[in-house]
Every structure is written in structure tokens, then in C-alpha cells.
Amino acid sequence: MAADVKPFVGSKAKPHQESEAEELRKEHLMLDPMPRDEMNQMVMEAMTTTTPKFWAWVIGLALAVAVLLFGTWGYMIASGMGVAGIRRPVFWGIFIVTFVFWIGISHAGTFVSAILRVFKAEFRRPFTRAAELMTTFGLAAGALYPLIHLGRVWVFYWMIPYPNARWLWPNFRSALVWDFLAITTYLLSSTIYLFLPLIPDMAMARDRSTGWRHILYKTLSLGWRGTEAEWFRLRKAISIFAIAIIPVMFSVHTIVSWDFAVSMVAGWQSTIFGPYFIIGAILSGVSAVVTILYILRSTMKHMDYFIRKEHFDALGKLILIFSMAWAYFFFNEYILAWYGGDAALKQIITLHAVGPSAWVWYTMLICNVAIPWLFLWSKKVRRTPWLMFIITLLVNVGMYAERYTIIPLTLGHQRSPFDWGIYNPTIVEVSIALGTLCLFILLYLLASRIIPLVPVWEVQEGQMSHTLRKIGKTEIPSVTDLE
Amino acid sequence: METNVRMILFKEDQVDQASNAIETLHHHGISDKDISVISGVPFSEKILGRPMSWTRVPQIAIAGAFFGFVIASILNFFVPHLYKLSVGGMPLTPIPTSIVVTFELTMLGLLISTFLGVFIEMLSPSFGPKGYHPKISDGYIGILFECPSNTDEETCFELQDLGAEIVDVEEVKQP
Amino acid sequence: MTDLLAKQKQDEKWGMVIDLDICSGCQACVTACSMENNIPFVGEDEMAYGRGMQWMRIRRYWDGEYPEVTPSHQPMLCQQCGSAPCEPVCPVFATLHSEVEKINLQVYNRCIGTRYCANNCPFHARTFNWFDYEIPAPMNSYLNPDVTVRRRGVMEKCTFCVQRIVKGRQGASAEGRELADGDVTPACAQACPTDAITFGNLSDPESRVSKMARGDRAYKELVNLGTEPRVTYLKGGKSYGG
Numbered sequence: 001m002a003a004d005v006k007p008f009v010g011s012k013a014k015p016h017q018e019s020e021a022e023e024l025r026k027e028h029l030m031l032d033p034m035p036r037d038e039m040n041q042m043v044m045e046a047m048t049t050t051t052p053k054f055w056a057w058v059i060g061l062a063l064a065v066a067v068l069l070f071g072t073w074g075y076m077i078a079s080g081m082g083v084a085g086i087r088r089p090v091f092w093g094i095f096i097v098t099f100v101f102w103i104g105i106s107h108a109g110t111f112v113s114a115i116l117r118v119f120k121a122e123f124r125r126p127f128t129r130a131a132e133l134m135t136t137f138g139l140a141a142g143a144l145y146p147l148i149h150l151g152r153v154w155v156f157y158w159m160i161p162y163p164n165a166r167w168l169w170p171n172f173r174s175a176l177v178w179d180f181l182a183i184t185t186y187l188l189s190s191t192i193y194l195f196l197p198l199i200p201d202m203a204m205a206r207d208r209s210t211g212w213r214h215i216l217y218k219t220l221s222l223g224w225r226g227t228e229a230e231w232f233r234l235r236k237a238i239s240i241f242a243i244a245i246i247p248v249m250f251s252v253h254t255i256v257s258w259d260f261a262v263s264m265v266a267g268w269q270s271t272i273f274g275p276y277f278i279i280g281a282i283l284s285g286v287s288a289v290v291t292i293l294y295i296l297r298s299t300m301k302h303m304d305y306f307i308r309k310e311h312f313d314a315l316g317k318l319i320l321i322f323s324m325a326w327a328y329f330f331f332n333e334y335i336l337a338w339y340g341g342d343a344a345l346k347q348i349i350t351l352h353a354v355g356p357s358a359w360v361w362y363t364m365l366i367c368n369v370a371i372p373w374l375f376l377w378s379k380k381v382r383r384t385p386w387l388m389f390i391i392t393l394l395v396n397v398g399m400y401a402e403r404y405t406i407i408p409l410t411l412g413h414q415r416s417p418f419d420w421g422i423y424n425p426t427i428v429e430v431s432i433a434l435g436t437l438c439l440f441i442l443l444y445l446l447a448s449r450i451i452p453l454v455p456v457w458e459v460q461e462g463q464m465s466h467t468l469r470k471i472g473k474t475e476i477p478s479v480t481d482l483e
Numbered sequence: 484m485e486t487n488v489r490m491i492l493f494k495e496d497q498v499d500q501a502s503n504a505i506e507t508l509h510h511h512g513i514s515d516k517d518i519s520v521i522s523g524v525p526f527s528e529k530i531l532g533r534p535m536s537w538t539r540v541p542q543i544a545i546a547g548a549f550f551g552f553v554i555a556s557i558l559n560f561f562v563p564h565l566y567k568l569s570v571g572g573m574p575l576t577p578i579p580t581s582i583v584v585t586f587e588l589t590m591l592g593l594l595i596s597t598f599l600g601v602f603i604e605m606l607s608p609s610f611g612p613k614g615y616h617p618k619i620s621d622g623y624i625g626i627l628f629e630c631p632s633n634t635d636e637e638t639c640f641e642l643q644d645l646g647a648e649i650v651d652v653e654e655v656k657q658p
Numbered sequence: 659m660t661d662l663l664a665k666q667k668q669d670e671k672w673g674m675v676i677d678l679d680i681c682s683g684c685q686a687c688v689t690a691c692s693m694e695n696n697i698p699f700v701g702e703d704e705m706a707y708g709r710g711m712q713w714m715r716i717r718r719y720w721d722g723e724y725p726e727v728t729p730s731h732q733p734m735l736c737q738q739c740g741s742a743p744c745e746p747v748c749p750v751f752a753t754l755h756s757e758v759e760k761i762n763l764q765v766y767n768r769c770i771g772t773r774y775c776a777n778n779c780p781f782h783a784r785t786f787n788w789f790d791y792e793i794p795a796p797m798n799s800y801l802n803p804d805v806t807v808r809r810r811g812v813m814e815k816c817t818f819c820v821q822r823i824v825k826g827r828q829g830a831s832a833e834g835r836e837l838a839d840g841d842v843t844p845a846c847a848q849a850c851p852t853d854a855i856t857f858g859n860l861s862d863p864e865s866r867v868s869k870m871a872r873g874d875r876a877y878k879e880l881v882n883l884g885t886e887p888r889v890t891y892l893k894g895g896k897s898y899g900g
Contacts, residue, residue, distance in 0.1 A: 036495060036523065036622025080810035081771065082788030087708040089782045091773040151771015151786065151811030158750045158770055161558055167565040168751065168768075172558060173573055173580045176749040176772055181584060185591040192598040204523070204620035222605050225615045226625075229536040230605060231525040236540045237601045241594060248590045255583065263778045264743045264883060411777060415880065416734075418717040419782040421708045460524050460622070464495070482527065569755045570748070572741030572886075 021468060021475055029308055030122055031477055033463040036456075042302035043201075043452045044208050049301050050449055061442035069435025072428055073148060081151050085426040089419050090411045094429040095149040096259075097403040098436065101284070102142030103183070103256050104277075104399060108285030109135025109190060110249040114242040122479060123314045125462045126306040129455045130296060131289050132194040137443045138288075139187045141436040146179065148432060175259045182255040186248055193241045196234060199224050200457045216450075253281045260406065266344040267337070267410040276329040283322040283368070284399040287392035290315050292444070294389040296453065306454050309383040316382030319395065323372035330368075330402075344415045351413050352405055356422065360401045360409065367398025488612045489630050489639065491647035495524060495622040500646045502531045507645065508628055511638050517629040519611035523620045540600040547596020548589050555581075555588035615657055616650055625650075670827075670837070671760040672818050672888065673860035674847075675870040676733055679894025681854040683731030688714050690849030691735075694819060696805050698791030711785045713816040714846050730895060733846070733855070736783035736816035737879065738762045740886030744775035744784065752813070761818050761888065771811040780880050781887075784815045818857070819844035839865040860888065 025032045034042075076083050086093040112131035116124035147153050159170050159180055170177045202221035209217060224230060257277035260268040270276075290312060297303045337345045352361045371394055375381045382388065408423040465482045468475040493501040501520075508518060515534055520526075528535050559581035567575060612627040619625050626647075630638055639649055691697070691714040700709050714735040721728050738761040745753050745762065752769040755762060776784040790810045793801070801807060804821040808814055819842075826842035839858050847855040858867035867890075870876065875892040 040621060080789035081786070082704070082709065082810075086773075088710075088776070088785060089708070091776045091786065149772070151773065151813075152769065153771075153811075155770050158768070161562075169558070169562045169565070170749050171568075171570065171746070171751050172563070172584050173570065173577060173746045174749040174774070175747060176774060178580075178583045178587070180749070181587040181591075185587050185594075188591065189594040192594060196598070196601065200523070200620070207617035207620050222602065224605070226521040226523055226619050227609065227611070228520055228526075228528050228531075228533060229538070229609060231522075232528070232536040233538045233540055233601050233604050235525060236538055237597050240541065240544055240597050244590060244593055244597075248587075248594070251583075251586060251590075255587075258583075259774075263747065263774075264780050264885075265777060414782070415780060416717065416782065418719065418734075424707075457524055460495075464524060482525075568751045569757065570745035570751070570753075571743060571755070573746050 030462050030466040039456055040204055043454050043456050046301045047452050061438045064438040068431045072431045083428045085424045089421050090408045090423040093408050093423055094425050094433055095145050097407050098433045099142055099145035100403045101400050102138050104281035104284040105288050106135045106138030107281040108289045110245055111282050114245050117242045122462055125458045126454050130453050133447050135190045136194055137440050141440045143183055175262050178255045182252045186252045189245050196238055197455055201452050253278045266414055267348045272333055279325045279329055283326050286318055287395040290388050290392040294385050312385050312388045313382045316376050320372050320376040327369050348410055348413050357409055360404050364398045364401035367394045487630055487632055490614055490625055490627045490650040491642050492623045492625050501624045504642050504645050505532055507641055513628050519627040521619050521625045523622055543600030544593050544597040548593035551588040551592020555585040559584055669861045671861040673867050674889045675856045675867050677854045677892040680852045681731050683716050685716055686849045687846035688712050690845040694802055694845035696801050696807050709788055737781055737887030737889045743778045747774040747778050764815055766806055766808050766812050769812045780883055784813055787812050
């Protein structure tokens with residue numbers, strides 16, 4: 001039990017044993033329990049504290065979203081798609097690049113919350129909710145793009161399967177309809193998966209709040225008391241979700257990759273796009289988790305208790321592994337094209353490396369491969385939060401460059417040299433892309449003050465299962481499987 | 484026989500005492516269906532010597548998955564025949580494309596019905612003594628039981644010996 | 659709808675043959691097509707950026723070193739593929755395969771503008787209405803009443819002048835006869851000064867297009883992609899491709 005840890009302080013242990021236990025306590029959140037009501041208090045404080053700086057950010061971001069996203073989008077709807085930089089033959093540009101980017105980021109939450117849960121990686125406990133919020137808001141930002149890039153967005157609802165007098169249904173043979181179904185499934189599932197473990201924390205917040213917060217939490221906690229039946233059902237549902245949402249997550253990004261792979265475009269007809277995109281998405285997502293954890297740790301009260309260097313360390317190792325996996329898939333694609341590809345394909349990969357936009361390709365390789373491989377080996381680097389912040393930001397820049405290479409650069413250089421074209425993005429596209437970034441940050445900021453960011457009951461559950469066990473001459477952390 | 488609903492609290496690390504308390508209640512003839520245990524962190528029923536709870540969430544989930552599968556089959560194989568539109572040399576209802584739609588809608592059915600199952604089961608009335616105390620989310624295990632009023636005091640003293648905190652009848656609230 | 663069509667004894671499968679040996683690259687076909695099909699003018703800057711709306715375009719390649727530089731011309735238009743890659747990817751069925759004429763149809767009313775079809779066309783035959791283009795007076799009184807004027811956000815492409823095909827069919831039925839070879843001429847074929855473009859019914863083995871398509875010089879663009887294009891090119895004039 002967690003109580004076992006306390007007797008070591010002030011007991012008649014030898015000095016080096018005492019400092020060892022103390023070090024383990026400072027290092028591992030799971031071995032450093034605090035009284036539950038103190039932890040609840042910390043989380044509530046983190047949630048309810050709003051500084052003037054916070055409000056400045058919220059107002060600034062709201063203005064940015066209004067102007068950069070909705071204002072510019074309205075202008076584009078009124079004037080026509082021509083204000084964007086797309087043209088023949090590059091009919092998809094920054095909008096689709098950013099769309100794939102956001103869907104990729106959204107894989108963060110599911111990876112942390114579902115895959116790490118299934119593998120019983122205990123270090124995930126304090127940040128599952130922060131990651132799941134990323135999934136939900138990443139999908140919210142990404143799901144705007146299938147609307148933004150439409151030429152006639154006012155009839156977008158024709159893509160939705162609904163009975164109508166003309167018996168006209170969407171074309172289920174089209175990858176875009178699969179996109180619609182997959183993203184809807186993923187958005188609904190991840191919102192529910194965010195909500196289910198939130199219920200006990202809503203009950204905790206309900207007990208500790210007044211006014212509008214109390215009413216909100218009372219409604220959202222669905223009358224939660226914490227009876228055995230309630231816990232049993234919740235645990236059952238969470239395990240069903242954890243296992244079921246993993247194939248959904250894989251299928252979503254595979255289907256997004258099939259928007260490209262099922263087409264006849266030279267350079268896109270590649271069987272490896274499915275796994276390639278999935279690994280890219282997980283790399284992008286886990287890096288974004290680290291970025292957000294750094295920001296949370298530096299800006300929210302008490303977060304430095306919950307998020308420690310061990311988490312950056314563990315996530316850093318994962319990023320290194322996924323970067324290697326990404327490099328494997330990328331090289332797979334590259335060498336096949338280089339060795340035995342037809343003329344169009346060979347020209348495309350040459351263009352990527354030496355053409356006018358080659359800097360994008362090199363950015364991708366440096367940020368996705370060189371930087372993780374050079375720096376993430378070092379334990380010292382992984383345990384330095386601000387370094388991890390910079391590295392993971394660069395990884396996401398690299399992943400954006402990857403999507404830019406795959407989409408506009410390939411489209412502009414197809415089988416007929418007369419029809420090649422260079423894509424010049426305009427301020428409208430950049431503005432809308434920045435607008436969705438601001439939307440993501442704004443939603444996240446608001447959510448961090450409305451729901452508790454740390455799943456306290458899960459952290460407490462983890463702390464209860466961790467003890468120090470004396471084996472031979474040393475204490476070793478050990479985990480009991482309370483489930 | 485008049486019964487009172489009493490509530491006692493144990494700190495979360497006093498799991499042994501809590502399970503002993505439940506045994507004591509059993510000795511006093513209070514059956515399991517008159518006892519509710521509430522806690523801020525999940526404890527398996529086996530830890531506390533209680534019968535396993537029931538749930539139909541897995542069955543609801545499978546039913547939902549089946550429903551999603553049926554909808555997907557309708558959309559894939561029936562709907563295109565309403566207004567036949569031929570595209571690209573493909574057959575009207577090709578199987579590879581139906582697999583994608585079927586997978587997505589089946590998973591959607593599975594996951595939404597899991598949530599609805601939890602939702603409905605949580606909102607349905609539960610058996611056993613009702614009652615709540617805010618200290619539960621602060622790390623306490625609460626045991627609610629219906630005690631016949633004649634053995635009330637005696638039971639309470641015994642439980643206090645085990646280290647329980649007796650909650651006043653007025654303080655036992657609803658969530 | 660089908661009862662309004664004339665009863666045909668033979669099937670229709672419209673196709674085109676373009677003789678590259680006699681094509682001079684004069685762009686008369688481009689102009690005629692634009693006039694027939696109400697194609698808007700996009701302006702010089704937009705044209706330079708690749709936003710031209712022409713449904714028929716002349717691909718011009720330069721061969722040789724200065725001063726012996728010679729061009730080769732190839733008129734490129736929608737190949738009306740039998741197994742069109744642009745059709746299955748449209749989420750709303752805005753591009754379909756016509757059962758009667760066996761060409762590729764574009765339904766302007768249904769298009770929501772995802773532009774997936776345009777990406778998937780290996781011939782880059784499709785164009786998109788980037789803006790609501792204004793057709794300046796007095797050009798707006800020259801609009802062809804048989805063809806819709808498209809608004810912004812909609813894809814468009816060559817239709818083998820389907821309005822002329824339908825008119826030809828209705829004319830033949832009014833005269834109580836079958837469609838004969840040469841009844842239907844699209845705008846590009848009509849305007850070509852060297853008669854490089856021949857149009858007709860490929861399912862009639864005696865029509866001019868069928869005979870020319872069986873010739874020695876015949877080839878099809880990107881035929882190994884398997885899209886079954888209906889346009890056959892005849893080699894010559896520095897285009898020996900295929």
C-alpha cells in the first residue's frame with residue numbers, strides 16, 4: 001500500500017538507503033503519494049485559477065480565430081476558391097496538408113490513453129486526459145477542413161447519408177465518404193472516451209465547487225456516487241473502449257492515407273501509405289503531447305507535481321522509436337521509387353530533392369530524423385523539459401513538411417511535362433491554417449479551466465498500486481495489479 | 484422492523500479494516516443487498532468480500548456493433564440499387580469498398596452503444612441504501628448499510644472499534 | 659427520360675480520332691470549344707498561373723536546339739475513359755458514366771467542389787471554376803443557350819459536345835432515320851481547318867472513327883493505365899508517342 005512508503009522517512013534505515021528512497025520519491029510520481037484531498041485541492045486550484053495573462057491569451061486567440069479563420073473563410077466562400085493558391089494541376093494544397101496534419105495530431109490522445117493503457121504503462125497516468133483533449137480538439141480543427149476546401153461548401157450536406165426524395169445517397173465507393181465516416185466515428189468515440197474516465201473527476205469537482213461550476217459538474221457527473229456497480233460498469237466500458245478505439249485509430253489515418261493511395265496519381269499509388277501515415281501520425285501526436293505537457297507544466301499551478309522528468313524521459317524514448325519507424329517507412333518508399341520506379345516516379349523523387357521546393361524535403365528529413373536521432377539518445381536531453389519542447393516542436397514542423405512534400409509537390413509533377421505546375425500558397429491559405437491552430441489552442445485553454453486536466457482518481461489508483469519492495473540489499477518499485 | 488440507513492467512513496488505505504467491517508455487518512445479519520460501498524478509487528469487489536456487480540454493458544456493446552453492421556450493409560448493398568449510378572467501370576456494390584464502410588459503422592455502433600449502456604445503467608435506479616458524502620472523493624471508503632434500529636448502537640460501537648468514522652444521519656446526503 | 663430518346667437500332671459509343679500529322683497547332687479547336695461551351699475568360703494573370711478554363715488545350719513541346727527549334731502539337735481533351743478514374747472518387751456522384759452515350763458526364767448541379775476527380779485524372783483534363791467569372795458585354799450575348807453557365811466552385815470538362823449529340827439524335831429521330839456517321843460534329847471538329855479531328859460512333863465498325871482507330875498509326879495516350887480512353891491519336895508531326 002502507499003502507506004508503506006512513508007515509514008522509510010524517519011525510520012531507522014541506513015543513510016544511503018534513506019536517500020535512495022527519497023530520490024525514488026522525487027523521481028516517480030507513482031511513488032510520491034499525497035493525501036487525496038490535497039491532490040484534489042491542487043487539481044481544483046489549477047483548474048479555477050485564471051490570471052490576467054490567461055484572459056489576454058483567450059481574448060487574443062478568440063480574435064485571431066474570428067479574423068484568421070472565420071473571417072478569411074467567409075471571404076473565400078464569398079469570392080471563390082481562387083483566392084487560395086491552388087491551380088491546375090495542384091488541386092489540393094495547404095488545406096489538405098493541414099487537414100492531414102490535424103488528423104495526425106489527434107492520434108496522440110488515443111495512443112497515450114488507449115495503447116499505453118492496454119500495455120499497462122504506468123507512466124501514462126497523469127496525462128491521459130491532457131492527451132485525449134488533444135485528440136478531441138485536433139479532430140475538431142481537422143474536421144473543419146473537409147468543409148473549408150469545398151468549392152461549394154453550402155451544399156456540403158450532400159456527403160451525409162440521409163434519405164431524400166431523389167433517392168440520391170453519397171457514393172460509398174469514394175474515399176472521401178470513407179473519410180467522413182471514419183472521422184465522425186473517431187470524433188464521437190474519442191469524445192466519449194474523454195468523458196467516461198472524466199465522470200469520477202466530475203463528481204470530485206462537484207463536491208468542491210459552487211455556482212455555475214457546481215451545476216455544470218453535477219449534470220456531467222450523472223449522479224456518480226462511486227458504488228461498486230458504477231465502478232464496475234465504468235471499468236468495463238473503459239476497457240472495451242481502450243481495446244476498440246485502437247483499430248478505429250488505425251483505420252482513421254489509413255483511410256485518410258487512402259484519399260491519396262487509391263488514386264492514380266504517380267507517387268501516390270503506394271501500398272505503404274497506410275502504415276506510413278499511421279506511424280507519422282503517432283510520431284506527430286506523441287511529440288505534440290510533449291509540447292503541451294511542457295506548456296502545462298510551466299503555466300498551470302501544481303502541474304510540476306504531476307508531470308515530472310520521468311514522463312519526458314519515457315515519451316522521449318517513444319519519440320525516438322517512432323522516428324526510427326517513420327524513417328524505415330520513408331526509406332522503403334524512397335528506395336522502391338529510386339530503384340524500379342517508372343519515369344514519372346523517378347522524376348518526382350528527384351524533384352523532391354533538387355527542385356525549387358527542396359528545402360521542404362530537407363526540413364522534413366532534418367526535423368523528423370536527424371534531430372531525434374542526434375538528441376534523443378541522451379538521457380540528459382530527454383530529461384530537460386525545455387529541450388524536449390523545442391525538439392518536439394521541430395518534429396511537428398518536419399511532419400507538416402512531410403505532408404507538404406507528399407501533396408502539392410507530387411501533384412505538380414505528374415506524367416505530362418506540359419501540365420506540370422508550381423504551387424504558390426497565398427495568404428488566405430496560411431491565414432486559415434494559422435486560424436485553426438489558434439482555434440486548437442483556444443479550445444484547449446478554455447477546456448483546461450473547465451475540466452480538471454489530471455485524472456486524479458487514476459493517479460491515485462496508480463499510487464495505491466505502487467510500493468517499494470525490498471529485494472536483497474535494495475528497494476525496487478513494484479506494481480500490484482489492483483484491477 | 485424499523486431500519487436506519489447508516490454510513491461509516493474509512494480512509495482509503497484502511498482497506499483491511501473496511502473489509503473486516505463488512506464481515507462484522509454480515510455477522511450482525513445485515514445481508515449484502517442492504518449494504519452499499521462507495522469509494523473514490525475503484526476497489527474490486529473481491530477485495531472487500533462482496534458479491535460481484537452485474538452489468539450488461541458488454542452485451543449492449545455487441546448489440547450496438549451488430550446494429551452498426553446492419554446499417555452498413557444496407558448502405559453498401561441496398562441503397563445503390565435505389566438509383567443506379569455507374570462509375571468508373573466498378574461494379575455497383577463492390578466488396579472491397581464495402582469492407583471499409585462496414586468496419587467504420589460497426590465500430591461506431593459498438594462504441595456509441597457502450598456509452599449509452601453505461602449512461603442508461605448509471606441513470607437506472609440502483610438497489611441498496613442510497614446516500615453520499617463529499618468526503619468520498621477526498622479518499623474515503625464509505626459503507627452504507629440498513630441497520631435494524633434495535634441493534635443500531637451496538638453495531639456502531641463495534642465498527643468504531645475497527646476504526647470507522649460514523650457519519651451523522653443528517654450528513655448523509657444525495658450526490 | 660429514355661422514352662424521349664429515339665429508338666436506336668445500334669448502340670452509341672462516341673469516340674474521336676485526332677491526326678497529329680496534320681494538326682498545325684492553330685488553336686481553332688480551343689476557340690471553338692470555348693465559344694460553344696460558354697467557357698469564361700480568366701484573364702492573363704490567372705492563365706499564367708495555370709487557371710485557364712479551356713476544355714481543349716494544345717500541348718506544345720519544343721524539340722531541338724536553337725536555332726533549329728521546332729514545336730510539336732497535341733490537342734488534349736477529356737478522353738471520356740471507359741473506366742474513368744475520375745468517376746468513383748466523387749463523393750456525391752457528380753461525375754458519372756453515361757449509359758447511352760458511353761461517355762463521362764459531369765453534373766454541374768451536384769458538384770460540391772472537392773476536386774478529387776481533377777487530381778485523379780491522369781490527363782489533367784478537368785478544370786475548376788475558381789471564381790464567378792464575368793463574361794464581358796457584348797460577349798455575354800453570344801452565349802450558347804444549349805449549355806449551362808457554371809458558377810464558382812464547380813468542376814467542368816469536355817463533354818464531347820453532348821448537347822450536339824442529343825440534338826443530332828433528336829434530329830435523326832424527327833426525320834425517322836438512324837443516326838448516320840457525320841450527323842454529329844463537336845465544335846472542335848467543326849472548326850479545325852485541316853480536318854485533323856474526326857468524331858463518330860465507335861460501336862459502328864464502318865464509321866470513319868472506327869476505321870481510323872484501327873489504322874497503323876493509331877495510339878492512345880497512357881493506355882497502359884487501363885482507363886480505356888475513347889480518343890485515338892494518329893502518329894505524325896513529331897508525335898510518335900504511345
